[in-house]
Structures are given as C-alpha cells and as structure tokens.
Amino acid sequence: MKDKIYAFRQELQTLGYCQTIISNYPKYASHFLVFFQETDAEIDDSHIKSYQKYLQQKTSKTSGEKLSESHIYSQLLGIKMYFEYLERIHKIKRNPFTLKLKNPRNEVREVLTQEQIKILYEHCKTGEEKMILHLCYGCGLRRSEAVNLNKKDIHIEKKLLFVRQGKGKKRRVIPLNKTLTADFKLFLGYQINTQEIAFLTNKQYKRMSGNTMHLIFKALLKKAKIKDISLHHLRHSIATHLLENDMSIEMVRDFLGHSRLSTTQIYTKINNLKMK
Template sequence: MEDIIFNFRKELQNLGYSKNAVNEYPKFVKKLLHYSKENPQKIKPKHIANYHRYLQEKPKTRGIGKLSEAYIKSQLLAIKLFFEYLERTQQINKNPFLLKVKTPQNKTRATLTVEEIKILYASCQNQLETTIIHLCYGCGLRRTEVQNLNIKDIHFSKKLLFIRKGKGKKRRVIPLTKSITKDLKKYYVESFQYRKKDQDSFLITPDGNRLLGNSIYNQFKKISKRNLLLKQQKICLHSLRHSIATHLLENDMSVEMVRDFLGHDQLKTTQIYTKINHLKLKQ
C-alpha cells in the first residue's frame, strides 16, 4: 500500500499540483484506507459513502464545531483523484468514487477601505511588518507565495517582482511602485545582520531561517490587533489580496489586468474576489 501511495504522490507532482496538495492528498487517502480497513483494490462505493458521513459528523481537532465543508471537499477530491489514478494505470478495474459533492458556498471576504489600509501600514512597528503588508496588499501575493519568495525573485533596479511558481505552477511578473521597492530594499539591507550566506529566502526569521506561512499570518494578526477599528473586523491575511483587487478595479483597472495581477486562470475567479457581477462585466 505504501508503494501505491508513494506513486500517487509522484503523479500529483508530475501533474503540477501545488506543494500543499502533493503533501496533503496522500495523507487524506491514507485516512480513508485506515478508516475502512481495506486495501485500495477492495474499496467499494459504500466505503467512500460511509467515510463521507463520518467526516460530516466528525468534530474539529481544534476548536468547536464540525469539519468545514471546504476541508471535507478537499479530502474527497484527494480520494477521487487517487482512484482515477488507479483506474488510469489499470490497478483497479472500476473507479469506486461515485459521490456527487456540492461545491461549498464562498464566504464573503472582508474588504478593507483605502483608509483602513493606511491605518494598517501605520500600525507596523518594524520593517518586516511593513514588508509583509507590501507583499500581501501592494503586490497581492498569496501567503504561500510570500513564504516561497526568494531574493533572486525581486529586481530592485527594474522594480519587478517575479512569482516563479504560483498556484498551479503559474508564473507572473508584478511591477513595484517606487515606495514599495524602497521599503523592500530597506528590509533586505537590514536583514544582513542575521542572514545566513546560503539562505535564499527573502523573508527570514531572527535565526536566519525562511519565514513560514504561519509566522507570516501571526505577524499580520499582531499588526491588525494594534488598532481597535481593525481588531473589531473579521479580517485575515487573504483580505489584503481581496482588498487590492477591489481597489484596482475601483481605479479603473480592467478585470483582465486584475486577473493577471492576482495570477488567476479564469475571469470568474477574479469575479469572486472583486464582488462584480456578470452585468458589470458585460458593461
């Protein structure tokens, strides 16, 4: 069984799935197999249906309540891909995944106003915090993109930032404003005092290691809690990406340009972020 799971992981890598999917999807498959106590070749539709019911009733490991619809959908997608892979490679005769899973409704994401963004910047107490806000708002990066950003990805002289492997391994180039370029360079110079010679990461910890996603998020929460106005709102790091998209549209940037700026494959994805409807798109 371990060999099958390992080969499935390699298949996900070859197909260009994100690093998170490559790491998590095999684990989700293992959970199904552990729950059903069956080998992959013996899994039937009833096993998957039973596991789906189990997930719907399962309480969260942390916090109160049950597992979210989005998390359950991720597990089922992993299972679906796994059995499609087994069928495609003729390791099973028939795909047992017959579930029709509804897409979870998108939650309305908080959008900060331009004034609230200014308050957020004013709440920063060091260059690292300012840089995080620049990358997540000014450049519209995802948390994983901020984490994976390397020194070579920022061209200070040309005022360009390169995303080498965005979601779905999509590449894009982001133009930097003069003020953002100045602040990013300032952070880079300040980080020399604890930067290791072989460390490629742009954002680093005081120990000289790559600053990871959870730490980036915690830094953001620390900044947002310093102001009562922001503290009262339910905002997350992704709210900054949502906010910059909205502000760009409000300043008459085309939907197509916002899509490219965010690194989306389809316009309908950008539409979700920016709260615009089909009528406005036609106009």
Template sequence: MVVEKIHRPRPEHKLPNVLSKEEIKLILEALTNIKHKTMLSLIYSCGLRRSELLHLKPTDIDSKRNLIFIKQSKGKKDRIVPLSLKILEMLREYYKLYHPKVWLFEGQKTENLYSEKSLQSVLKQALSKAKIIKPVTLHWLRHSYATHLLENGTDLRYIQELLGHNSSKTTEIYTHVSTKHSAYKKSI
C-alpha cells in the same frame, strides 16, 4: 448503475471576502515589526498568494524596474507584478536589517522558509491590535487588492494578468463585490 447518470452536486460559488481600504490601513499600521509589515504589505500591494510570498527570493525583486518576478506559481506559471516605490523602500529597509540569504523571508533558521503558520499568526496579531473581529485570512488581502484596483478603474483584463488567472471568469467575481460595480448595477 450507469456512471453518467449519477447526480453530481453543483459547485458552490462564493463571493470573495474583501476588506475596506481603511481596514487594510489599520492592519498594516498595527504591525511594528518591519519583517511582518513588509510581508503583509507585499501580499496586499502585489496581490500575492501566501505561497508566492514565502517562495520569493531576493533575486526575484527587480528594484531598477520596480517589478517582482513570481516563478512557478499556481499552475506552474511565471508572472511579473509591479512594485510601488513605497513598498520598495520598505523592502530595502527590511533587507538592511535581516540580510536574507536564500529566501526573501526566512524562518528562525537562516535559509529555511518562513512558515505559513507563522505568517497567519502575524495577520492574527495585527487584526487583534487593529480591533478587527472579522475572520480574516491572508487570501482576503489578495481579494482586497483586486477589488480596490477594480474600484479605482483598473481594466479587468489587466487585473486578471496581475493575479495570474487563466480565465477572465475567475477575475470577474470581483465585479460582484466592488462598490463601484454594485452601485452601477443598482442604477440599471
């Protein structure tokens, strides 16, 4: 048998799942715990991956320049993302209440990482309170961030940089789910 002649199935190309701005607002408003609200708000407003959020340290927040430093993320890459004033204020309020030592969001025991399972549970509770029945995952918040930026006219190359994508092809997938770009395609 010749290895080169073995048929390999084509990889699936699925479109990302995206929430509307109204659904994002309902999810975030459903949260009453400041820690939980800050965590999900940061994922959405900065387009963070779950592991990027959980590995943030207080020193990764540059409040003078409104930036977050994401270190050694997927592909062992560093990147910088902008931080809105509204989220910065939320972070300050959270910090005053929790005084994190090692990780920005610590688990039950100080200096332990907040667990991925607990974070997913926070989202699940928010979805229940917001009466959203879609099978939403944390990554949907990142997809929604990218799509909403695109719909607001943000340059695709800049979105690629914010998300930390190596290839523009990875970022271009959002043009297929953007309402702005879908309407454009229909008019052609």
C-alpha cells in the same frame, strides 16, 4: 498503503501541481485511511460523509478553533483526488467519493475597506508584519507565492517583483510603487548577512512557512481589532480596490495571474461594481 500514497504524490508532481498540494493532499488521504483503518477497496460513501462530519467538529491544534470551511474543502478534495487516481490506474473498481463538494472560495468573499488596510499598516510593529501585508495585499500574492519568494525575485532598481512559479507553474511580473520599493530595499538591507535565499524567514533564519505567516497575520488582526479573515482576503481586497479605482478587468487579471477573465470576474465581485 504507503506505496500508493507515495505514487499519488509523484502523480501530483508529474501533473505540475504546486508544492502545497503535492505536500498536503497525500497527507490528507493518508490521515483519512488511518482514521478508519480500512483498505482502499473497503471504503464507501458512508466513510466519506462520516469523515466530513468529523472534520466539521474537529478543532485546530494551533488555534484551538474549529477548522475553516476552506481547510475542510481542501482535505476532502485531496481525498477525492486520491480515489480518482486509484480508479484511473485500476487499483479500485469504483470511486467511493460521491459527495458533492462546494468550494467556499467561489462564494462572494468579504473584503477589507481601504481604511481597514490603513489601520493594519499602522499596527505593524515588525518588518515581517509589514512585508506580509506588502506581499499579499500590495502585490496580490497567494500565500504559497509569498512563501516561495526569494530575495533575487525582487529587483529594486527595476522596481519589479517576479513570481517565478505561481499557480499552474505560471510566471508573472508585478510592478512596484515607490513605497513598496523603499520598504523592500530596507527589509533586504537587514538580511544582507543571512545565507538563506528566501525573502521571508523565521526566527531561525530559515524560509518562513505558510502556517507561520498565517499566525503572524492573525496576531496583527487582533492588535488592529479587525475581523478574523484569511491572508487570501488581502488578495481579494486589493483586486476589488483596483477595480474600484478604475483599473481595467484585464489588467487586474494579469496582476492576479489568472488564466481566464471569468475567474477574475467571480473573484472580484465584478457584478457589484460600477465599471466603465
């Protein structure tokens, strides 16, 4: 099993998937197989459905809460892609994954109001809290993009932030306003004596993980007494706010790093906004 999981990881890397998928999807497939103690050829659709029910009832080790729909979707998608890979290389005769997956991210998401964003900023007590808001809301970065951001990717003099490898290995450049530029400059000044190249670091001065970012944000939400949302909601919120303030849909698409305009339209609830 280990050899197949390793080969699956190599396949994802070759196809150009982001590091989060390369790291997590083989792990999800491995957990699934260990759970049932079955070989690939013995798995059928009943195993898939049973595992879905298990995930829906499972609680997170860190938060003690039930797994989010988005996380369950990611785990099942990783398992699905693993069996698709085995079928493609003729290691199994038929893909047992017949369950239809519905991506919760394609559904209309709630957004924070601009007033709620202001309240979040007011409750920031540490530089890390403010930087997470700046990156995921002010710059519209995905969590993985924020984690992979390096100090050299922020050009204070030019007032630009470079996303070197976004989703699908796409690059983009994000202009910074005066507030972001000043705060980034101040934050970088505190890090001048650290050797770590990452922009966001943990208490050990190593690159901050996505999970640590999530926990810091959850604590900030609790302090601000704002409903429990994910970091991805910040990206969705800034996109919606930009559209509400008459930025063109094409500019928002470039800001978010989407390949297709249709993705931006779904993502920003464009049908619910009165556009010029």
